[in-house]
Structure formats: C-alpha cells, structure tokens
Amino acid sequence: MTEQTPTERARPEAIKAVPVRHPGRWITIAVLAVLAAMFVHLVVTNDQFNWRFIFVSIGEGRRGVMFTGPVLAGLRGTILLTVLSMIIGVALGVVIAVMRLSPNPLLSWVAWLYTWVFRAVPRLVLAILFGNLGILWERIGFGLPFDAQIGRLFGITDLNAQFFSIKATDLLSGFVAGMLALGLSEAAYMAEIVRAGIQSVDSGQSEAAAALGLSRGQVLRRIVLPQAMRVIVPPTGNETIAMVKDTSLVAFVPVSTELFFQLQAISSRTFIVLPVLVAACLWYLVLCSVLMVVQFFVERHFGRGYGARTRTRTRTRNAQRRQEVNP
Amino acid sequence: MSETAMVRAQDVHKSFGSLEVLKGVDLVVEPGEVCCVLGPSGSGKSTFLRCINHLEKLNAGRIFVDGDLIGYRERGGKLHELKEKEVAEQRRSIGMVFQRFNLFPHMTVLDNVMEAPCRVKRENKGEVRERAAALLDRVGLAAKVDSYPGQLSGGQQQRVAIARALAMRPKLMLFDEPTSALDPELVGEVLDVMKDLARDGMTMVVVTHEIGFAREVGDKLIFMDGGVVVEQGPPREVIANPQQERTKAFLGKVL
Numbered sequence: 001m002t003e004q005t006p007t008e009r010a011r012p013e014a015i016k017a018v019p020v021r022h023p024g025r026w027i028t029i030a031v032l033a034v035l036a037a038m039f040v041h042l043v044v045t046n047d048q049f050n051w052r053f054i055f056v057s058i059g060e061g062r063r064g065v066m067f068t069g070p071v072l073a074g075l076r077g078t079i080l081l082t083v084l085s086m087i088i089g090v091a092l093g094v095v096i097a098v099m100r101l102s103p104n105p106l107l108s109w110v111a112w113l114y115t116w117v118f119r120a121v122p123r124l125v126l127a128i129l130f131g132n133l134g135i136l137w138e139r140i141g142f143g144l145p146f147d148a149q150i151g152r153l154f155g156i157t158d159l160n161a162q163f164f165s166i167k168a169t170d171l172l173s174g175f176v177a178g179m180l181a182l183g184l185s186e187a188a189y190m191a192e193i194v195r196a197g198i199q200s201v202d203s204g205q206s207e208a209a210a211a212l213g214l215s216r217g218q219v220l221r222r223i224v225l226p227q228a229m230r231v232i233v234p235p236t237g238n239e240t241i242a243m244v245k246d247t248s249l250v251a252f253v254p255v256s257t258e259l260f261f262q263l264q265a266i267s268s269r270t271f272i273v274l275p276v277l278v279a280a281c282l283w284y285l286v287l288c289s290v291l292m293v294v295q296f297f298v299e300r301h302f303g304r305g306y307g308a309r310t311r312t313r314t315r316t317r318n319a320q321r322r323q324e325v326n327p
Numbered sequence: 328m329s330e331t332a333m334v335r336a337q338d339v340h341k342s343f344g345s346l347e348v349l350k351g352v353d354l355v356v357e358p359g360e361v362c363c364v365l366g367p368s369g370s371g372k373s374t375f376l377r378c379i380n381h382l383e384k385l386n387a388g389r390i391f392v393d394g395d396l397i398g399y400r401e402r403g404g405k406l407h408e409l410k411e412k413e414v415a416e417q418r419r420s421i422g423m424v425f426q427r428f429n430l431f432p433h434m435t436v437l438d439n440v441m442e443a444p445c446r447v448k449r450e451n452k453g454e455v456r457e458r459a460a461a462l463l464d465r466v467g468l469a470a471k472v473d474s475y476p477g478q479l480s481g482g483q484q485q486r487v488a489i490a491r492a493l494a495m496r497p498k499l500m501l502f503d504e505p506t507s508a509l510d511p512e513l514v515g516e517v518l519d520v521m522k523d524l525a526r527d528g529m530t531m532v533v534v535t536h537e538i539g540f541a542r543e544v545g546d547k548l549i550f551m552d553g554g555v556v557v558e559q560g561p562p563r564e565v566i567a568n569p570q571q572e573r574t575k576a577f578l579g580k581v582l
C-alpha cells in the first residue's frame with residue numbers, strides 16, 4: 001500500500017451546487033411592492049397634501065413653505081439648539097457619571113440626586129419653568145454667597161457683595177432658557193448612558209493601566225472612556241435624534257427661532273394645516289438622516305480594534321507593505 | 328536580611344471582608360533573582376503579587392521594593408497613606424503581566440507599548456517609538472506593530488504585554504500565571520521570552536504552574552498554601568525533595 005502525501009493528491013473539484021430557493025422572499029417582495037405603490041398613489045393624488053405649497057411656491061415669485069426665510073431661520077435655530085444642548089448634555093453627563101462612580105460618597109450622592117431630579121421632571125415643564133425663572137429671581141449674580149444674610153448678621157441692611165449681576169430675563173433669554181432646560185435634562189440621561197459604558201469596560205483594563213503608573217484621570221481618559229464609547233455611542237445617537245424632535249418643546253418657553261414654531265405660525269396664518277405638518281416631518285427626516293450618517297462614522301471610529309473591518313484592512317495593508325519590502 | 332533586597336515583604340496580612348487571604352507572608356528577593364511562587368488555587372498567590380505594587384492595600388505588615396515602603400510613608404512612628412500620584416510613581420518601576428494579558432484593545436500593538444512611557448514619563452515620542460519597536464522585535468513581534476490585540480494569538484498578546492511592561496524600564500517584574508490562559512503549544516514562546524529576561528538579570532516574581540520553568544530558571548521557589556509560605560528554598564531541592572506534607576501532596580498532583 002502506498003501512502004499519498006497531500007501534495008500528490010489532486011485538488012477536488014470546486015463545489016457547484018444548486019442554491020436553496022427562497023420563494024417566500026419573492027412573495028414578500030411582491031406584496032410590499034404593491035403596498036408601496038398604493039401608498040405613493042394615495043399621497044401623490046390626494047390634493048390635501050398640496051405638494052406645490054410645500055416645495056414650489058405659495059404664490060407668484062415665492063418659495064415653497066419648506067424654504068421660506070422664517071422656516072429656514074427656524075431650522076437653523078433647531079440645529080443650533082440640538083447641537084448646544086447635546087454638548088451640554090454629553091459634557092455634563094460624563095462629569096456626573098464619573099462623580100457617580102467616584103469613591104467619594106458625597107460626589108456620588110450629589111450625582112444621584114441630579115439624575116433623580118432631572119429625569120423626573122418632564123422636559124416640557126422644565127422648558128416652561130426655565131422660561132419663567134425671572135419670576136423667582138429678579139437678578140442673577142456672581143459674588144459672595146449669602147451676602148444679604150451675612151450683612152444682616154452684622155447689622156448692614158443692604159450689603160451687596162456681588163461682583164457682577166444681570167437681570168434674569170436678560171440672561172435667560174428664550175433661547176438660553178430652552179438650551180439650558182434641554183441640556184440639563186439631557187445630562188441626566190447621558191450620565192446613565194456613560195455610567196453603563198464605563199462599567200462595561202473590563203476591570204482588568206484599569207488595573208493594567210494603573211500597574212503601568214497611569215494616574216486615575218489618565219486611566220479614565222486614555223483607557224476606559226475610549227473603550228466605553230463603543231457602548232455609549234449608539235444610545236447617544238438615539239438621544240441626539242430624540243433631541244432634534246424635543247427642540248420643538250421650546251416653542252413653549254417661548255422661543256420663536258425654532259423650526260416647528262415657524263411652521264406652525266405659517267399654518268395659523270394661512271389656515272393650511274396638513275402640508276405644513278408634512279413639511280415639518282420632512283425636515284425632521286432630513287436632519288435625522290444626516291445624524292445617522294454621522295453616527296455611522298463615529299461608531300466606526302470607536303470600533304477600531306474590534307470589528308472584522310479593521311482586521312481585513314490592516315491585514316491587506318500589512319500584506320502590501322510586505323510586498324513593497326521584498327517585491 | 329540585607330538592605331539591598333529588591334523585594335522585602337514582612338508579615339503581610341490581607342483580608343477581603345471577613346475572609347483572611349494572607350496570614351503573614353515573608354519574602355526576600357535579591358536583585359537579579361527569579362522567584363517562583365507555587366501553590367494551590369485560592370492560596371493567595373495573586374493577592375500577594377497585587378500587594379507588591381499596591382493594587383491591593385495591606386491590612387498589616389510592610390512591603391519594600393528596592394528599599395522604598397510601598398503605599399505608605401513612615402513618619403514619627405506613624406504610617407501615612409501615599410497620595411494617588413505617589414503610588415502611581417512607585418508603580419512605574421514595577422512591571423506587571425497578567426494572566427488575561429489585559430492589552431488595550433483600542434490601540435495598536437505599538438501604541439500599547441508606547442502609551443505609558445509617553446503619557447506617564449512624558450518621554451520623547453520618537454525615542455519611545457524606537458525603543459518600543461526594539462522591544463517588540465526582542466519578543467519576536469516586529470511584524471505585528473500595526474496590528475490590534477484582537478488580531479493576535481494568545482501567546483503573541485502575552486509577549487506584547489511583556490514588552491509593554493518592559494517599556495517603562497522596570498527594576499522588578501511581576502508575572503501572575505502568564506501562561507495559564509494559553510494553549511499548550513503557545514506556552515513555550517512566552518516562557519522563552521521570560522527566560523531571556525532572566526538571563527539579562529531582571530528581578531522577577533513569577534506565579535506559575537510551570538514546574539519545568541521554575542526548576543530551570545528559578546533561583547528561589549516558595550510554596551504558598553492557606554495564605555502562608557509553607558516552604559521555600561532552591562527550586563531543584565524543593566521540587567526533588569519537599570519537606571512539608573502539603574508541598575509533597577501538591578507536587579504529587581502537578582508533576
């Protein structure tokens with residue numbers, strides 16, 4: 001009996017099998033296509049939608065409602081409000097999450113209290129409340145705490161040790177009030193998201209970093225947070241998209257440079273209701289689509305070192321490099 | 328007891344809650360010595376190793392590394408806890424290698440090795456890069472500098488972890504079962520790197536179940552059980568001719 005070594009043996013024929021058929025898929029596609037066609041037909045032929053009013057013009061020489069000046073200004077306001085309140089929310093959220101996980105019980109308790117309060121109060125209520133803070137305090141200032149009370153203690157009735165102060169209604173203009181209401185509320189939610197992210201990182205990571213001599217701040221910034229981002233980013237995308245829509249709440253502060261407020265103003269002026277709502281939906285759809293693209297890239301950035309994508313990419317890169325070295 | 332010892336542990340006690348894990352451990356490791364630590368699971372080997380670089384706080388006793396009291400300052404007969412920054416400073420000169428590698432998965436191999444010298448010692452980046460590349464070459468991974476840890480085998484990851492610790496130019500290296508998470512055929516490559524280190528005169532404390540490594544490379548072997556050092560001596564003697572019943576029973580099982 002002779003033994004064949006693998007190199008001598010002929011390579012077996014490549015498999016050419018008949019693939020499994022999926023008739024169910026084709027039926028589903030057909031049904032969905034018919035439903036989609038029915039929907040498009042309904043939307044296009046129903047005059048109530050008034051597509052001309054939305055896209056083209058209301059009258060001679062004017063633009064469609066989606067592109068009129070006030071609506072575009074409102075759109076800008078909505079984007080700005082989303083970005084600013086998310087910046088506040090994320091930055092403050094990280095701080096609160098770190099406080100919550102700190103070994104200092106006071107910090108941890110304050111963070112818990114913050115989350116408790118700001119998650120309990122509805123955003124709409126918070127927005128209206130911030131818009132009316134001027135009723136509670138006339139002036140807001142920065143200086144010696146409890147100056148009036150300390151003054152009274154020493155028999156001075158009107159001690160004013162404020163370095164500067166400003167009328168509450170000036171500081172908390174509608175826009176700032178809305179931004180703070182949304183941002184502070186968001187921070188409470190972000191704090192929980194960030195906390196979950198930090199806790200998802202294996203404790204061996206911070207141990208290894210500490211053993212190398214990194215300080216606690218460095219361990220957090222360089223090792224833990226970048227890894228936590230993988231867990232933090234997807235729900236943050238959710239929060240951002242929710243925020244785009246929640247900006248419509250500040251119409252009650254009231255803030256006028258906001259998309260929904262502007263569109264509503266048009267509908268109450270022209271008595272054209274439905275197309276205005278459709279226009280609003282379309283703008284929100286556009287904004288959210290852009291955000292989803294952004295999220296895709298952010299996720300890919302923080303996924304490096306994990307996914308199959310980086311794997312193949314570096315591998316081909318290394319292979320190329322090797323070829324360059326010895327052609 | 329010499330003043331020049333690299334590690335001097337005196338009567339080290341450590342409890343987790345009501346569970347007393349270390350019940351008075353004494354150990355002296357001279358510079359350039361390789362000390363292997365053997366013992367059954369749960370005997371406190373990892374805990375003792377983690378005490379040496381203050382990842383765990385002692386309840387009683389003292390540990391000195393190169394003459395410095397770890398984690399505390401003794402002033403006027405009283406112990407003062409060191410600040411977090413000072414503890415971090417002490418840890419710079421003590422390298423540690425973990426059972427589960429603990430490489431930073433979001434950084435390339437090269438960045439893993441460069442992280443601590445760049446961030447902690449704020450050394451010149453170009454110099455660190457050269458040194459890191461040289462270290463990776465030394466552990467046989469020159470071709471992997473741009474890979475991420477997730478793309479490496481266990482043995483390769485552990486060799487990166489050793490290079491990462493060496494990049495801080497430590498005077499003492501602690502190994503906690505560096506090969507027990509590895510497939511048998513990968514154990515050799517990691518042990519080879521460690522043997523190379525020992526030949527270069529690095530002081531090492533190695534928790535291991537590799538009796539062969541202890542016999543070949545070790546200058547001293549301690550056997551721990553139930554939170555105390557049961558037996559110690561030159562590895563060949565202890566392995567060939569254990570004096571204590573518990574040591575005999577343990578060696579009988581692993582040999």
Ligand SMILES: Nc1ncnc2c1ncn2[C@@H]1O[C@H](COP(=O)(O)OP(=O)(O)OP(=O)(O)O)[C@@H](O)[C@H]1O
Pocket residue numbers: 343346348366367368369370371372373374375
């Ligand atoms: N952080 C902790 N909290 C509570 N108990 C702990 C902690 N770390 C270790 N222990 C306990 O201390 C004891 C000793 O653990 P240690 O990890 O030092 O053992 P070991 O000798 O390294 O064992 P192995 O060979 O399995 O690694 C065990 O009973 C373990 O359950």
Ligand SMILES: [Mg+2]
Pocket residue numbers: 372373374503504
């Ligand atoms: Mg252990």
